[in-house]
Amino acid sequence: MRERxxxxxxxxxxMELILLRWxxxxxxxxxxxxxxxxxxxxxxxxxxxxEEHESERAGREREREREEEGEDPAEEARNMRNLCNRARVGKARGGAAMSATASRVxxxxxxxxxxxxxxxxxxxxxxxxGQILTVKGPLGTxxxxxxxxxxxxxxxxxxxxxxxxxxxxxxSKQLHGLCRSLGQNMxxxxxxxxxxxxxxxxxxxxxxxxxxxxxxxxxxxxxPVVMDLPExxxxxxxxxxxxxxxxxxxxxxxxxxxxxxxxxxPPEVYKGKGIRFADEYVRMKExxxxxx
Numbered sequence: 001m002r003e004r005x006x007x008x009x010x011x012x013x014x015m016e017l018i019l020l021r022w023x024x025x026x027x028x029x030x031x032x033x034x035x036x037x038x039x040x041x042x043x044x045x046x047x048x049x050x051e052e053h054e055s056e057r058a059g060r061e062r063e064r065e066r067e068e069e070g071e072d073p074a075e076e077a078r079n080m081r082n083l084c085n086r087a088r089v090g091k092a093r094g095g096a097a098m099s100a101t102a103s104r105v106x107x108x109x110x111x112x113x114x115x116x117x118x119x120x121x122x123x124x125x126x127x128x129x130g131q132i133l134t135v136k137g138p139l140g141t142x143x144x145x146x147x148x149x150x151x152x153x154x155x156x157x158x159x160x161x162x163x164x165x166x167x168x169x170x171x172s173k174q175l176h177g178l179c180r181s182l183g184q185n186m187x188x189x190x191x192x193x194x195x196x197x198x199x200x201x202x203x204x205x206x207x208x209x210x211x212x213x214x215x216x217x218x219x220x221x222x223x224p225v226v227m228d229l230p231e232x233x234x235x236x237x238x239x240x241x242x243x244x245x246x247x248x249x250x251x252x253x254x255x256x257x258x259x260x261x262x263x264x265x266p267p268e269v270y271k272g273k274g275i276r277f278a279d280e281y282v283r284m285k286e287x288x289x290x291x292x
Contacts, residue, residue: 124136
């Protein structure tokens with residue numbers, strides 16, 4: 001049956017090629033004969049009618065062959081659709097083995113891997129009042145109010161803080177991991193503290209402490225840059241006066257003050273002069289080449 005179909009298909013393609021060549025030859029002939037040009041539409045219409053008749057005849061022959069072999073046209077169409085669906089599924093999976101039946105893959109939303117982890121209290125004292133979390137430790141005390149989409153709870157032993165979603169919305173899913181990270185930063189800050197290290201690179205660039213509450217920077221300007229330290233933040237300058245260490249128990253304040261210090265003279269990309277973080281990589285650019 002399959003060989004016969006292939007032979008019929010090859011024969012039909014050959015006939016179509018012969019007809020197309022014959023049509024092109026006839027078109028050239030009729031164009032040369034201006035009087036016969038009016039007959040071209042009738043000739044084309046008759047050929048299209050013959051083509052439609054041939055396609056209908058081929059369709060009736062295929063149906064007759066299926067009836068003789070006992071095949072159901074509806075069942076064959078159903079099998080063809082299933083085969084196409086399996087091919088699409090296999091292509092979507094990157095060429096993996098196709099399943100026996102095409103099935104729709106449904107994924108369920110999961111909780112944030114960070115948000116579902118509890119925060120260990122450790123040596124700090126924690127107090128939860130509704131949406132307000134207060135953490136007290138050896139270095140200081142921090143208080144933060146969390147959004148209503150996230151619920152805070154303290155276990156019976158007061159050793160773990162859990163963050164859970166109050167509703168299954170897009171905003172609550174976005175805030176779940178964030179709120180847990182903020183709570184962990186509070187506990188870590190009051191127990192161990194946070195620090196940022198800065199380096200001064202450049203001729204004449206140096207730093208010094210002016211008392212215990214001010215940081216003085218010499219950055220190539222005609223005047224020194226004096227900065228007041230925020231509350232809860234300490235700064236230390238090494239003996240070379242080119243390295244600054246900023247420490248504190250609030251991660252946001254420490255990071256923000258370090259960024260402000262860096263902004264006073266950001267590193268430039270040709271010589272690398274300026275203030276940069278100790279672990280910062282500055283991609284250098286090549287300067288203009290001199291004339292040869």
